[in-house]
Amino acid sequence: MKYFKLILSLVLTIGIFFALNTKFGSIPPIGKFLNPYSGVWQNETDESISGDISLPELIDKVTVHYDAQLIPHVFAQNETDLYRAQGYLTAKHRLWQMEFQTYAAAGRLSEIIGEGALNYDRQERRRGMMYGAEQALLKMEEDEQTTTYIKAYSEGVNSYINQLKEENLPVEYKLLDYKPEEWTPKKTALLLMYMTKMLAGGDEDIENTNALRLFGKERFDLLFPDFFDITDPIIPKETDWSFIDVPQTPNPNSEPILDSIAETIDKPDPNYGSNNWAVSPQKSSTGNAILANDPHLGLNLPSIWFVMQLSTPNHNAFGATLPGALAVISGFNQHIAWGETNATRDVIDWYKIEFNEDGTKYKFDDTWKDVTYRIEEIKIKGKETYKDSIRFTHHGPVVFDKNFKSDNEKTGYAMKWIGHIGGNNQKTFLDLNKGKNYNDYVEAISNYTAPAQNFVFASTEGDIALWIQGKLPNKWEGQGKFIMDGSKSENDWQSFIPQKFNAHTKNPERGFVSSANQHPVDEAYPYFVFNDGYETYRNRVINDFFNSKDKFGIQDFKDLHNNNYNLKASELMPYMLKTMDISNLTAEEKELYDIAKAWQYNNDMNEIGPSIWRAWYGILYNMVWDEFDVEDTAIDAPFTYQTIYLLKTKGDDAFMDIIDTPEKETAKDLFKLSFSEAVVKLNDFKAKNGSLEWVNYKATYVGHLLQALPAFSRFDVPIGGGRNIVNATSENWGPSWRMIVEMTSPPTALGIYPGGQSGNPGSKYYDNFIDDWAAGKYHSLNFLQNDTATDAIIGTQTLTPSK
Amino acid sequence: MSKNIINFITTLILAYLLSLFMPWWSVMTAAFTTALFFPLKKSAVFFIPFLAILLFWFILSYIMSSGNDFTLAKRIAVLLPLGGNPYVLMLVTGIVGGLAAGIASVFGKQLSLVLKK
Numbered sequence: 001m002k003y004f005k006l007i008l009s010l011v012l013t014i015g016i017f018f019a020l021n022t023k024f025g026s027i028p029p030i031g032k033f034l035n036p037y038s039g040v041w042q043n044e045t046d047e048s049i050s051g052d053i054s055l056p057e058l059i060d061k062v063t064v065h066y067d068a069q070l071i072p073h074v075f076a077q078n079e080t081d082l083y084r085a086q087g088y089l090t091a092k093h094r095l096w097q098m099e100f101q102t103y104a105a106a107g108r109l110s111e112i113i114g115e116g117a118l119n120y121d122r123q124e125r126r127r128g129m130m131y132g133a134e135q136a137l138l139k140m141e142e143d144e145q146t147t148t149y150i151k152a153y154s155e156g157v158n159s160y161i162n163q164l165k166e167e168n169l170p171v172e173y174k175l176l177d178y179k180p181e182e183w184t185p186k187k188t189a190l191l192l193m194y195m196t197k198m199l200a201g202g203d204e205d206i207e208n209t210n211a212l213r214l215f216g217k218e219r220f221d222l223l224f225p226d227f228f229d230i231t232d233p234i235i236p237k238e239t240d241w242s243f244i245d246v247p248q249t250p251n252p253n254s255e256p257i258l259d260s261i262a263e264t265i266d267k268p269d270p271n272y273g274s275n276n277w278a279v280s281p282q283k284s285s286t287g288n289a290i291l292a293n294d295p296h297l298g299l300n301l302p303s304i305w306f307v308m309q310l311s312t313p314n315h316n317a318f319g320a321t322l323p324g325a326l327a328v329i330s331g332f333n334q335h336i337a338w339g340e341t342n343a344t345r346d347v348i349d350w351y352k353i354e355f356n357e358d359g360t361k362y363k364f365d366d367t368w369k370d371v372t373y374r375i376e377e378i379k380i381k382g383k384e385t386y387k388d389s390i391r392f393t394h395h396g397p398v399v400f401d402k403n404f405k406s407d408n409e410k411t412g413y414a415m416k417w418i419g420h421i422g423g424n425n426q427k428t429f430l431d432l433n434k435g436k437n438y439n440d441y442v443e444a445i446s447n448y449t450a451p452a453q454n455f456v457f458a459s460t461e462g463d464i465a466l467w468i469q470g471k472l473p474n475k476w477e478g479q480g481k482f483i484m485d486g487s488k489s490e491n492d493w494q495s496f497i498p499q500k501f502n503a504h505t506k507n508p509e510r511g512f513v514s515s516a517n518q519h520p521v522d523e524a525y526p527y528f529v530f531n532d533g534y535e536t537y538r539n540r541v542i543n544d545f546f547n548s549k550d551k552f553g554i555q556d557f558k559d560l561h562n563n564n565y566n567l568k569a570s571e572l573m574p575y576m577l578k579t580m581d582i583s584n585l586t587a588e589e590k591e592l593y594d595i596a597k598a599w600q601y602n603n604d605m606n607e608i609g610p611s612i613w614r615a616w617y618g619i620l621y622n623m624v625w626d627e628f629d630v631e632d633t634a635i636d637a638p639f640t641y642q643t644i645y646l647l648k649t650k651g652d653d654a655f656m657d658i659i660d661t662p663e664k665e666t667a668k669d670l671f672k673l674s675f676s677e678a679v680v681k682l683n684d685f686k687a688k689n690g691s692l693e694w695v696n697y698k699a700t701y702v703g704h705l706l707q708a709l710p711a712f713s714r715f716d717v718p719i720g721g722g723r724n725i726v727n728a729t730s731e732n733w734g735p736s737w738r739m740i741v742e743m744t745s746p747p748t749a750l751g752i753y754p755g756g757q758s759g760n761p762g763s764k765y766y767d768n769f770i771d772d773w774a775a776g777k778y779h780s781l782n783f784l785q786n787d788t789a790t791d792a793i794i795g796t797q798t799l800t801p802s803k
Numbered sequence: 804m805s806k807n808i809i810n811f812i813t814t815l816i817l818a819y820l821l822s823l824f825m826p827w828w829s830v831m832t833a834a835f836t837t838a839l840f841f842p843l844k845k846s847a848v849f850f851i852p853f854l855a856i857l858l859f860w861f862i863l864s865y866i867m868s869s870g871n872d873f874t875l876a877k878r879i880a881v882l883l884p885l886g887g888n889p890y891v892l893m894l895v896t897g898i899v900g901g902l903a904a905g906i907a908s909v910f911g912k913q914l915s916l917v918l919k920k
Contacts, residue, residue, distance in 0.1 A: 006917050009910040013835075016906045017828055020899060031903060034896045035827035036863035040879050041896070044871040171875070175882075711882035762875030 023177040033174055040174055042167040043762040047093060049795030055088060055159050057152075058801040064089065065793040067782050070757035070765040073309040075787035079430075082312050083149040083326050085799055087156025087183070090306060090323045094759040095160065096170035097302040098323035099180055100705060102187040105194035106130050110380040112176055118380060122388050123265050125376040126404055128397045128420050129197065133189040135422030140189065146427050150185045153326050157183035171761060172706065191324030192426065196419045198297070200451035200470075202267045203348035204532060206413070207636040209482040213258040214630065222646075223638040223655075226530035227523055229645065232540050234454055234468060234515040235503045237522045244501045244526050249476040252490035256482035257352045261413065262632040263405050270533055271723050271733060272297055273517040274341035275561075276456040277542060278464040281743075283511035285553035289743040291458035292557050293330050293339025294735040296728040299702040301712060301767060303755025305330075305737045309784060310433065317433035318749065318783050320737045327429040330737060332749055335436045336459045337741040341515045343452035343468050346532040347418035349479070349493070351395045351486030355410050362393055363487040369394065395486055396420050414486055416493065418471055423449030438463045438506065445469045446499050454515035460743045466513040467504040468520045472497045475528045497527050512546045514539070516726075536641040537567045537724040554750070557740045562776040563726040569613040570601040572644045576616070579651075580671040589679045603694055603727075605720045611697035614722075615681050620647075620674035624667075626658055640724070694720060701732055702754050702770060704761075708732070712761045717754070719774040738778065746785060750778035807851050810841040814855040814904065827900075830856045834904035838911025839918075848912045853905035857897035864893045 020031025033039050049066040060077035062085045067073065072089050076082035090098060103109055107124030109117035124130075140146045161180050173179060212220045231237075278291040297304055305320040310328060319331015330339045354363040361368040371391040378386040391398040393414045401412035424447060431444035441457045445467055448455075452470020457463070473480075473493040484491040503521045505513055518539035521529060545560055546552065577597055585593060592612055599609025622629075624647065625637035637643075646653060651667030658665050658673075665673070686692050700719055704712035721727030721734065728734050734754070741749040754773045758765035772779070782792040789796055814837045821829035834852035843851055868876040868889060876889035885891040 002913070002916055006910075006913040009906070009913045012906050013831065013910040016903050017831065020903055021828070030899055031827050034892075034899050035830075036860055036867060036896065037822050037827060037829075039827065039896075040875060041864045041867040044868040044873075044875045046871065709882065711878040760875075761878050762871060764872075764874060766874075 028175050029177055032177070038167040040171055040762075043171045043174075043760055045760075046763050046765065047758060047760070048797075050797055052798045052800055054802045055084065055156070055799045056802045057155060058084060058799060060801065062799040063787045064797045064799065065784065065787070065789050066795045066797070067792045068794050069307075069769070069779055071307050071309065071782070073782070073784050073793075074311065076312050079312055080148055080152045082310055084152040084156040084159075086308065086310060086321070086326060087153035088160050088799065089156075089308070090321070091157040091160035091183070093757060094302055094306055094323040095157075095164075095180060096172040097705060097759050098157075098191070099183070099187075100172070101194055102190045102324060105190040105197070106133070107376070107378065110378055110386075112178055112381065114381040115383055118378065118386060121378045122376075122386075122404065125378065125388055126390055126397060126399045127197070127201075127265060128415065128417065129190070129193050130376065131374065131392075131397065132196070132417070132419045132422070133186060133193045135420060136192060136425070137186055137189040137422075139422040140185070140424045140426055143424055143427055146424055146430065147185075149326055149430060150188055150426065153188065154183045154185055170759060188324055188326070188426065191322065193419060195322070196451045198268050198272060198451075199342045199453075200345075200347050200418060202270060202533065203346060203350075204636050205348070205350045205480060205483055206261050206264050206634050209256060209258060210260055210630075210633050210635045211628075212256065212482060213260065214635070215627075223642060224531070225642065227519065228531065228536060228641050230536070231519050231522050232543050233519045233521050234466065234539075235505050235521050235525075236508050236510060237524070238509075239503075239505060239521075239524075241524060241526055246474070246498055246501060248527050249474050249479070249494045251476040251478065254485065254488060254490055257485050259352055259483055261400060261406065261634055264634045265399060265405075269298070269733060271728075271730065272342065273344075273535055273538070273728065275514075275516045275538060275542065275726060275728075275735075276339045276341045276454065276466075277512060277514035277546070277560075278337075278456050278458040278466075279546065279552050280464050280507060280511045281462040283546075283550065283552060285551040286742060286744075288460075289458040289462055289464050290552070290554065290557060290740065291332075291337045291339060291456060291464070291743070292561065292738075292740045293341075293456065294561055294728075294738045295330065295340065296734055297736040298733050299700070299729075299736065299754050301702050301704050301714065301755055301761075302759035303736065303753050305753050305755070306757065307751060307753070307781075315434040316746075316783075316785070318781055319739065319751070320753070325429070326426055327433045329429055330739060332741045332747045333433060333435065334460070334746045336432075336441060336457065337743060337747060337749075338432055338435075338441065339456050339739060340453040341456075342517055343454050343470055343520060344517050344532065344534055345452050345468075345470065345472055345520070346480050346530070347450065347452065347470070347472065349416045350483045351393070351414045351416060351491065352483055353393055353395075353398055353412045353414050353486045355412065359391070359409070364394075365487070365489050371398070393486065395492070413483065418450040418452075418473075421449065421471065423447070423471065425449060437461055438465060441465070442467065454520075456513060456515065458741070458743050460745045460747065462743070463507055464513050465504065465506040466515060468502055469499075470502075472502065472527075477528050478530075479528065481530060501527075510547070512552075514542050514546065516542055531639070533639065535724065536639075538726050538728065541565055541567050541726050554740060554742060558776065558778065560726060561735065561738050561740075564603040564720045564722075566601045566603045566610065566613065566722065566725055568640060568644070568724045569610070569617070572617070572647065573599075573601070573613055575648055576671045576675075579668050580675060581668065586679075588683055589676060592679050592682060593675075603720050603722045603725055605693065605695035605718060607694050607720075608692045610694040610720075610722060611682060611692045612678065614697065615678040616675055619677045619681070620670055623658060623670050623674055624656060626660070627655060694722075698722060698731060700729055700734070702767070703732055714767055714770055717770060717774050738773070740778065746783055749781040749783060751781050752778050806841060806843055807847055810837055810843055810847075810851050811855045813837045813841060814852045814908075815859055818856060818859055818904070828903065830859075830900050830904045831907035834908040835911040838908040839915045842912045842915045848909055849905040852908040853901035855901075856904040857901035859897075860900040861893045861897035864896050868893075
């Protein structure tokens with residue numbers, strides 16, 4: 001009996017140890033997680049911002065001053081030390097995020113999360129994320145300086161990881177029960193690929209092909225014109241292009257392949273976008289050029305941005321950095337300021353591949369070319385490694401084939417993507433940080449390949465400029481709108497647009513430059529550019545604003561950042577309200593109709609009009625494009641601008657008819673039908689959630705990177721705006737960094753982002769910027785001119801070389 | 804001093820000392836060892852170390868989070884989910900440690916019985 005009890009109690013003891021030390025599904029190992037010695041209680045702390053830290057391999061001492069926003073102001077004696085310190089400090093505040101993002105980029109989430117992420121990982125491998133990062137790394141290694149700095153950055157991150165004790169691991173590691181691995185230059189390359197995917201990872205070739213097959217060329221061209229009837233491009237229309245002496249690639253008149261595919265890989269949110277602009281000294285009320293940038297990305301915690309001042313005796317840069325990449329990405333130094341918006345150019349094309357009998361060769365002109373194989377090993381937590389064999393053609397990886405989202409043995413679809421070509425895009429930012437004038441800026445961006453960006457520029461010398469920079473294929477007219485025949489060499493990208501012929505403008509007559517993801521140029525530009533999802537509203541509001549008066553100051557810039565005017569609604573809703581049959585409105589309908597009628601088209605927080613618009617237009621859009629609701633077919637409905645254009649000018653087109661009903665509907669009928677549905681939807685919402693005010697209906701949140709874990713996220717952020725509005729704050733994306741720089745000497749700058757400098761949910765610096773950001777406030781950026789601490793500094797840490 | 808109090812105090816001291824160089828399951832080791840040398844009777848075998856460690860971990864976690872306004876404790880109490888109440892999280896923390904210690908103590912007691920003969 002005694003022995004039985006002994007064995008029973010031993011089993012129980014082992015059992016409780018096992019139960020508390022093991023992760024079950026999403027439940028963390030509860031003993032490890034909660035104990036006060038090494039569990040989450042150890043993360044109940046603010047970061048240390050004083051004292052000395054010894055860092056191996058540092059050449060000289062590095063001083064780090066922290067201000068009240070927890071922005072580190074880094075003073076190093078040379079660039080190698082500077083980037084080593086950047087790596088160390090970024091890891092100190094954002095380690096889990098920077099590592100997690102590179103796992104996501106590489107298609108390695110199964111290692112952390114388990115089998116549930118396998119499909120995601122396969123998709124990212126097949127998209128060629130790992131391959132692209134390897135190509136980029138090769139290009140970066142060709143440059144000695146980049147290699148030195150990127151290595152120093154990696155070692156800086158690793159210095160932090162190596163001194164990290166288990167109890168100090170960021171809380172997410174404890175939650176998911178894993179540990180950080182060594183940082184490498186490849187991870188920096190992966191982070192840059194992640195940005196390339198986010199910003200240049202979208203295309204509609206397959207969807208367009210299906211639309212072309214279903215509706216024919218004439219209808220397709222009506223729905224998806226290369227240019228809308230209105231264009232307010234980034235580069236002013238009056239620009240003279242006569243200096244361009246390399247022609248567009250001649251059209252081989254090849255026929256598109258009218259193929260169908262049921263499902264494509266995930267694409268980045270098409271609503272990601274950004275604004276930037278600058279006014280010249282002549283147009284500035286202070287006589288100094290002023291520049292602004294607000295990239296619209298996912299609103300996440302920890303934020304995608306980490307603000308730093310990075311200086312050596314030879315340069316002094318300040319602004320938003322990307323954890324994982326070197327130098328300031330959107331910011332300024334003593335001489336120049338710069339910022340980016342996405343150029344949205346079509347840099348992905350799809351080729352249909354015809355394989356031979358055993359799938360080892362593919363047809364190309366009169367020959368059969370060998371495919372190369374790349375075996376992607378995907379490690380899975382608690383399971384055997386999954387091996388995916390991906391075939392590569394000279395176009396790129398065969399993403400869709402019999403092993404992935406397709407069942408055809410003999411054909412596949414290969415992806416041609418600028419992201420696979422590689423490029424030293426890190427160098428652009430290293431050089432911009434040191435730039436002194438317009439020429440330095442042009443030189444810095446000239447080798448930049450992807451994701452193509454609209455680089456805005458202003459200098460203390462009074463120049464303003466905007467270059468649309470990226471490595472952009474010189475396509476023949478129509479190339480890459482649809483799936484192409486991969487067996488014909490004429491369909492390959494024949495060349496790239498020479499960099500100096502990329503569209504740009506310097507000190508234009510109108511006294512300002514701006515971009516908001518709209519069409520880069522009008523039809524006068526000699527190279528093929530078509531609308532693959534360009535913005536058509538924010539740009540017009542911004543340009544109208546700058547054309548509205550002579551001089552602009554900082555307050556005007558703030559007002560424009562926070563401008564909630566809904567131009568899109570203002571172009572359709574008055575027409576709907578006027579045209580629709582209102583003779584039989586119910587009492588509920590009448591009530592909302594009157595509110596809609598009184599709305600002045602501002603998406604302010606307390607308005608109900610924006611909620612009505614959102615519900616109404618959403619339903620209307622689906623009614624108009626019910627023809628696009630085709631089973632097992634990847635297809636996208638037309639863009640908003642063209643939808644509104646057709647509703648107003650071709651209200652009796654056959655597309656307006658709802659195909660499931662015997663009646664023949666027109667736009668006017670759809671207005672009423674969708675309005676009635678919207679009223680029901682809105683009143684349901686009201687019954688459930690209390691109020692139809694826009695702030696409530698939109699419900700902006702800033703979500704933690706782990707699927708917006710409620711515990712680590714912020715919900716119901718009080719802010720107006722919305723998609724296609726200059727204040728682009730929608731549900732969970734929006735102005736992820738707002739910066740205004742006046743080009744005084746030295747520059748004076750304001751900046752804020754919806755997050756906080758710390759990645760630790762236990763820190764008061766985790767989300768402390770969100771309220772000010774939502775209220776449209778800015779923080780003064782303390783641009784220190786030397787390493788002497790000012791009143792703004794609350795703590796100083798010195799990094800010293802290890803003896 | 805009653806055996807209960809001796810066991811209680813020894814468990815606490817040992818748990819503290821072992822925690823300096825051992826992982827979280829040092830509380831199990833502490834309770835197990837204490838039970839070997841100061842065996843208790845009936846339910847006290849389980850409940851004395853259970854209470855000792857519950858108290859120990861509750862107080863430790865209180866001290867750690869009170870200095871930081873319970874910022875993270877409130878969040879973890881949403882994650883788990885415990886209604887966002889940091890004190891409930893402290894209690895759960897204490898119970899987790901106490902449970903492990905109590906069971907280890909029962910094992911210690913059984914082993915002490917076997918070894919005696």
